[in-house]
Amino acid sequence: xxxxxxxxxxxxxxxLLGAVAPMFGGLDTLASQxxxxxxxxxxxxxxxxxxxxxxxxxxxIGGMGRFVKQGQRVLIKPNIGWDTPPERAANTNPDLVGRMxxxxxxxxxxxxxxxxxxxxxxxxxYRNSGIxxxxxxxxxxxxxxxxxxxxxxxxxPGAKILKTTKxxxxxxxxDVFINVPVLKHHGSTTVTLAIKxxxxxxxxxxxxxxxxxxxxxxxxxxxxKPDLNVIDGYRMMTRNGPRGVSVADVVDLxxxxxxxxxxAVDSAATLMFGSQPNEIGxxxxxxxxxxxxxxxxxxxxxxxxx
Amino acid sequence: MTLFSKLKKLRxxxxxxxxxxxxxxxxxxxxxxxxxxxxQILYLQFVPSILxxxxxxxxxxxGGFIIVLILTLLxxxxxxxxxxxxxxLQDIVSNISKRFSKKRVFYxxxxxxxxxxxxxxxxxxxxxxxxxGFIVVWLDPYSIAGRFFSFIIDPxxxxxxxxVATFMxxxxxxxFFHVPIYHVSTVPVLLTIALxxxxxxxxxxxxxxxxxxxxxxxxxLGITSKAALYKxxxxxxxxxxxxxxxxxxxxxxxxxxxxxxDETRCVTCFNCLQVCPDAALDxxxxxxxxxxxxxxxxxxxxxxxxxxxVHENDATRRKLLVTGLxxxxxxxxxxxxxxxxxxxxxxxxxxNRDFFPSPPGSGGVRxxxxxxxxxxxxxxxxxxxxxxxxxxxxGLRGFMQPFMDYETSYCNFDCHKCADVxxxxxxxxxxxxxxxxxxxxxxxxxxxNCVVVTDGTDCGACSEHCPTKAVDMVPYKDGLMIxxxxxxxxxxxxxxxxxxxxxxxxxxxxVNGNGVHKLADKPEFGEQQSVDFDDFxx
Numbered sequence: 001x002x003x004x005x006x007x008x009x010x011x012x013x014x015x016l017l018g019a020v021a022p023m024f025g026g027l028d029t030l031a032s033q034x035x036x037x038x039x040x041x042x043x044x045x046x047x048x049x050x051x052x053x054x055x056x057x058x059x060x061i062g063g064m065g066r067f068v069k070q071g072q073r074v075l076i077k078p079n080i081g082w083d084t085p086p087e088r089a090a091n092t093n094p095d096l097v098g099r100m101x102x103x104x105x106x107x108x109x110x111x112x113x114x115x116x117x118x119x120x121x122x123x124x125x126y127r128n129s130g131i132x133x134x135x136x137x138x139x140x141x142x143x144x145x146x147x148x149x150x151x152x153x154x155x156x157p158g159a160k161i162l163k164t165t166k167x168x169x170x171x172x173x174x175d176v177f178i179n180v181p182v183l184k185h186h187g188s189t190t191v192t193l194a195i196k197x198x199x200x201x202x203x204x205x206x207x208x209x210x211x212x213x214x215x216x217x218x219x220x221x222x223x224x225k226p227d228l229n230v231i232d233g234y235r236m237m238t239r240n241g242p243r244g245v246s247v248a249d250v251v252d253l254x255x256x257x258x259x260x261x262x263x264a265v266d267s268a269a270t271l272m273f274g275s276q277p278n279e280i281g282x283x284x285x286x287x288x289x290x291x292x293x294x295x296x297x298x299x300x301x302x303x304x305x306x
Numbered sequence: 307m308t309l310f311s312k313l314k315k316l317r318x319x320x321x322x323x324x325x326x327x328x329x330x331x332x333x334x335x336x337x338x339x340x341x342x343x344x345x346q347i348l349y350l351q352f353v354p355s356i357l358x359x360x361x362x363x364x365x366x367x368x369g370g371f372i373i374v375l376i377l378t379l380l381x382x383x384x385x386x387x388x389x390x391x392x393x394x395l396q397d398i399v400s401n402i403s404k405r406f407s408k409k410r411v412f413y414x415x416x417x418x419x420x421x422x423x424x425x426x427x428x429x430x431x432x433x434x435x436x437x438x439g440f441i442v443v444w445l446d447p448y449s450i451a452g453r454f455f456s457f458i459i460d461p462x463x464x465x466x467x468x469x470v471a472t473f474m475x476x477x478x479x480x481x482f483f484h485v486p487i488y489h490v491s492t493v494p495v496l497l498t499i500a501l502x503x504x505x506x507x508x509x510x511x512x513x514x515x516x517x518x519x520x521x522x523x524x525x526x527l528g529i530t531s532k533a534a535l536y537k538x539x540x541x542x543x544x545x546x547x548x549x550x551x552x553x554x555x556x557x558x559x560x561x562x563x564x565x566x567x568d569e570t571r572c573v574t575c576f577n578c579l580q581v582c583p584d585a586a587l588d589x590x591x592x593x594x595x596x597x598x599x600x601x602x603x604x605x606x607x608x609x610x611x612x613x614x615x616v617h618e619n620d621a622t623r624r625k626l627l628v629t630g631l632x633x634x635x636x637x638x639x640x641x642x643x644x645x646x647x648x649x650x651x652x653x654x655x656x657x658n659r660d661f662f663p664s665p666p667g668s669g670g671v672r673x674x675x676x677x678x679x680x681x682x683x684x685x686x687x688x689x690x691x692x693x694x695x696x697x698x699x700x701g702l703r704g705f706m707q708p709f710m711d712y713e714t715s716y717c718n719f720d721c722h723k724c725a726d727v728x729x730x731x732x733x734x735x736x737x738x739x740x741x742x743x744x745x746x747x748x749x750x751x752x753x754x755n756c757v758v759v760t761d762g763t764d765c766g767a768c769s770e771h772c773p774t775k776a777v778d779m780v781p782y783k784d785g786l787m788i789x790x791x792x793x794x795x796x797x798x799x800x801x802x803x804x805x806x807x808x809x810x811x812x813x814x815x816x817v818n819g820n821g822v823h824k825l826a827d828k829p830e831f832g833e834q835q836s837v838d839f840d841d842f843x844x
Binding site: 046121123128142146186211212214242246272274301303305 | 472766774775778844
């Protein structure tokens with residue numbers, strides 16, 4: 001139950017936002033192409049709780065209704081790779097995932113599924129990340145990703161190396177594909193964001209590692225690009241990724257990036273991490289293969305401060 | 307219902323409850339049991355309890371054997387008839403056998419086999435004192451039953467679950483999910499099938515023959531029950547020598563000729579009491595029972611017995627031979643694997659280990675080998691299934707005991723379930739902070755095997771999985787990153803070895819087990835970093 005004072009401050013905050021946000025939009029229109037609320041290519045938010053930031057971002061890029069239509073089956077793919085608690089930020093924030101499940105239902109979704117092919121033992125990762133509970137509370141369905149029989153062989157003609165792979169059936173038999181990674185450091189690829197998060201849709205990750213990791217990560221986009229990418233930067237793991245060693249590896253960034261261009265959202269988040277997008281192998285390759293742009297100047301961006 | 311048939315019924319119910327409880331620990335595939343439940347349910351298991359007591363001197367976790375001894379001094383071998391899972395399993399087998407049999411007299415009095423009994427008991431005591439775990443593995447009845455549960459029943463239950471899960475998921479219902487069926491190598495499974503079949507065949511033909519000839523716990527409790535307060539006794543005045551009692555005695559220890567019950571072999575099953583129509587048998591502390599007249603055969607084994615001895619000698623020799631062959635087959639596996647590798651990987655360096663790591667909490671390989679009875683409960687309970695029965699990984703001394711198999715999986719950083727379930731104290735519980743620093747082995751990196759060097763591509767799977775960052779990625783060349791290891795903070799969990807894309811036994815990174823476990827240095831957590839921009843860096 002929300003305390004009264006909390007309610008009051010929140011209401012004031014939201015009210016102020018409503019007043020201030022358009023100003024940012026106004027400034028943006030000076031810098032790049034004109035865009036009105038709901039038509040931005042990319043939304044970047046800082047300062048609220050993950051659900052608040054998500055709601056603001058969705059307002060800017062057209063609302064959940066733009067992506068989810070009545071009666072559709074929705075897949076939300078967070079990062080649930082590790083058996084660690086939310087404060088370690090190795091997995092996507094559970095409150096954010098919960099809010100997204102709810103938003104999808106509010107937009108008319110018939111079913112909302114959530115899964116990841118975890119690295120650590122799957123049931124403990126689902127449980128201890130807090131994501132299983134968050135999804136259940138909001139009426140979503142948790143789908144296991146631990147069994148090879150749930151994965152189907154697909155061929156990817158547009159790929160350079162990852163010509164065939166086994167993809168989770170949920171990716172194949174849902175109507176809407178929403179990707180929600182966490183913003184964090186990664187020992188092999190410097191950062192792991194939206195493009196890298198798709199590696200959790202395939203069965204044989206060892207193939208990636210043994211056959212040019214960065215190229216394989218980018219190759220997956222030739223098979224499928226998510227309809228929407230939301231990057232959780234509420235907490236950011238700055239080193240020792242992707243698992244992290246302790247909470248000292250985590251800073252409270254309080255950020256969220258959302259958009260349809262997977263290369264662009266990754267670029268924005270990479271800049272927040274403190275690296276350059278074209279220094280990241282798989283992001284550079286993804287742009288070269290034509291899956292999006294790292295040039296944020298070309299896009300209309302709504303920068304929102306809560 | 308008479309008192310005796312109530313007693314018998316009570317014995318049957320207790321036996322089934324104990325059997326089901328024990329079995330349920332081995333098939334807890336959804337991890338529903340609280341950690342402490344394992345110790346509670348297995349508290350009374352005799353051999354594990356003694357071994358555990360010697361480790362911990364704690365009556366709370368390991369006082370079960372004292373209770374069993376007290377029970378035995380009061381009522382005889384109740385352990386054998388109600389608590390021992392292998393005993394109950396045999397009862398089930400002989401019960402079925404009896405139902406199928408057309409024989410009116412199912413059991414007949416047979417002579418004891420003292421030489422065999424005391425030899426096996428002597429061997430067991432020597433092995434337990436000398437820490438010859440690999441012998442205890444084959445003699446402790448609880449552990450024999452445990453391996454039957456773990457290697458045969460547990461995978462069957464998992465398969466059934468998976469059939470249901472497949473069916474439900476095809477209906478679009480994802481609340482049922484598959485559980486991994488861990489692939490115990492063939493040798494332990496075949497040996498388990500062989501040993502349990504052997505025991506079950508004996509039970510089919512001769513009731514509790516195993517318990518009264520081979521089982522050292524049976525023999526030990528048999529001797530103890532000589533002093534029992536309550537025993538099954540004859541009242542010759544009432545006996546009409548109808549023979550009903552002897553015909554239902556699965557220990558084959560009632561001699562009507564001598565009006566005697568061999569109390570060392572009697573497992574207090576109450577079958578005889580229930581069927582006696584003449585009140586000639588009683589369960590009590592009566593002193594008025596006449597001594598059996600003369601035991602004609604005691605002391606000098608009959609020719610029959612000698613023959614049996616010879617056969618069993620053969621059987622042991624055969625068993626040894628099979629074991630030997632099995633071990634040789636085990637070491638041959640790697641040789642076969644190498645031939646299957648692609649041409650480009652024939653020059654890789656072979657992984658060489660001084661030891662395969664033993665589970666955290668076991669102190670070290672040799673300590674573990676001397677205590678573990680190979681009941682395989684940890685193998686069933688381990689959530690990642692990194693624990694697998696060893697064939698030649700520990701050498702002969704640890705045959706069938708669990709080792710950390712990083713081909714199957716790796717040890718979860720935040721889990722110490724093996725210690726929570728271990729009934730013998732071979733794996734002792736550690737505080738979580740200590741478990742997370744316990745170094746069961748040390749990482750070794752073979753740069754020449756690493757795909758970053760051989761293929762010139764990014765990888766880093768090892769570093770990704772490492773929970774302490776004992777493997778970090780450092781710049782190599784052409785923008786590539788290569789693993790660098792910090793052995794002092796490595797705990798040997800195998801999280802690096804398992805995901806390495808180079809196949810065994812040529813992993814680019816692997817864990818060399820510590821003969822004696824050490825404590826790793828605590829990883830430096832460092833200062834929390836800060837964000838160096840205000841609103842948005844773009």
